[in-house]
Amino acid sequence: MVKWTRFETLSFVIIIGAWVSIYYFLELDWFRIPWTPMALIGTAVAFVIGFQNNAVYGRIWEARKIWGGIVNTSRTFGVYVQDMVTDEHAKESVSNDSIKKEVKILTYRHIAWMTALRYAMRNKKQWETTSKHRTNTEWGIKPPEMKSTLVEELKLYLSDDDLKEVMNKDNHQTAILYLQSHHIRKLKDKGIIWEFSFLELEALIKELFTLQGQTERIKNFPYPRQYASLNHYFMWLLLLLLPMALVPQFMDIGKEIAVNYPLWGDIFIWFTIPIYTAVAWMFHTMERIGRTGENPFEGTSNDVPISTISRGIEIDLRQNLGEDKSKIPVQFPAEHGVQF
Template identity: 75%
Template sequence: MYTGKVYSLWQMVIWTRFETLLFLFISILWVAAYYFLDLQWLRIPWTPMALIGTAVAFIIGFQNNAVYGRIWEARKIWGGIVNTSRTLGVFVQDMLTEEYMDNKSSQTDIPAAIRAITYRHIAWMTALRHAMRSSRTWETTGKHRTNREWGIRTPEESSTLEADLKGYLSEDDLSYALSKSNVQTAILYLQSHHLRALKENGVIWEFSFLELEGIIQELLTLQGQTERIKNFPYPRQYATLNHYFMWLLLMLLPMALVPQFIDIGKDIAGSHPIQGALFVWFTIPIYTAVAWMFHTMERIGRTGENPFEGTANDVPISTISRGIEIDLRQNLGESAEQMPEQFPSDYGVQF
């Protein structure tokens, strides 16, 4: 997502400059045709244009509200992952003890077990963010040239899942997880199996085991919620028709707007002949501004349809995951040299 001052008006103009130039060309073409070819008979009354414009405005507003709901729900889900991860970190450190071990002479290495569970949870977050960044056929916003021209790439595009998991899982766990189609679910299975083994060895009390299993259940719920948003797109019948209706409005608008400015020019020609004759050219900035507004609002909606696609407007799940990792590893007592740095925010963009 964008941070800081990147979302200035100038950045928005740069982001939409190709469409703005297209609107400028369309308006110049229509005005020139009316001015030089005497096409004043080719006009559309304002009433149908007002009806179309109102309908398009309502549809764009509906789309933007629905899209914002998807983005905000995604952010709440990952906020839940943050809170549940911190809870897991606290529970694991305080619930793994020697208190209930029957044979303390064959003690389990409790610090190693705490570290393994914590690292496995980091591996789960890593697998989940990689899954959320994987491509879907309906995710096309990120391919737009204005979303790629800066050369900014998500951390998941710069690395592979296997490479990112190697530092957190044992070779056996890594091989098992990568053999499954849903790697993040497989990692939670491994987590639960490890907790059960610790309970059987007396490292975890029965009640503590149930509490930790409840954390696993909550993580599975949050994972399912974020996968639902990823795998169910914004309905195409709304997104596609809205796009077509918007362009229909913008194509028809000059046939109502240009004649209107011609009529205004005729009204003022008596007192200001030059201004009246040239007044029709004032249509160009007005049409460009109106078209830019409708198109930009519609494009903002399209850009936010898929909050995990990997664009600058997404929920910053990579940054969130890395922040949780740093938090958990700090509380394990690791030094700053042992921990990775937070992902950079190139051009003020967090992923």
């Protein structure tokens, strides 16, 4: 936290240091703001920051619940596919290898859907600026989606025809679910999937569409800018006006101390610097925490780790297909303690 806010903290020290120097060397003790308006402004800013943080936490928590739903639905889809794709009701003889192939295609296509969805969530919106802050760029860590292209990733899970079909659509994840539904229907027509099993699988496709729409809603609708912008301006108004009330107060206290302790009374005004810095740091950090959490899929260290979640589901699904662990990709590593 100290490293994350060190540039702002330095600016607070410079601001209050300049004000204290002006008051100390130019003896401007008459230039002050009463505490009453400062208390009113401070109270208003605290309420607005609290409102923002509550709303932002709600967005983050909703995003985490949505991706928790994707985890559960994905596991259910994996086990349903393995148990419902059989030759029990097949109209023609189907080999065991063919059944396994169909199961693998459906499972891999689902992994492709998660991959396309997480890439869509990482696409930058014009209001997503937190990731550009120097404290978020200086470490050089980036989410996996910025280290490879979507096409490169989808090649691992889709056939050439499916890949071409998906990339020709604007919404790749929706196109994959359409392919999934069409495939399931064809298997039903062949009797490889029983009719009641078909309905269960289609219900899961519907649930995946619902979860996709929910996560897209959070991505595509930002925290209302009128609240976010005004909150930022109000906070800085408070921090810029506060020295004109705080420094004279310390000057008055210093004069009282000077009666018995002249040296301490003379330098007491400089104690304003740590006090103001602490107050400014608290207000600014709380406001910045709110701004950082506005977009839970932007790709910063405080976001919902959708890449890690997706890779975890992939590992589960492929292990339960019976694949060799050496052929299954490992979990994305945490860089500097950050999971994406």
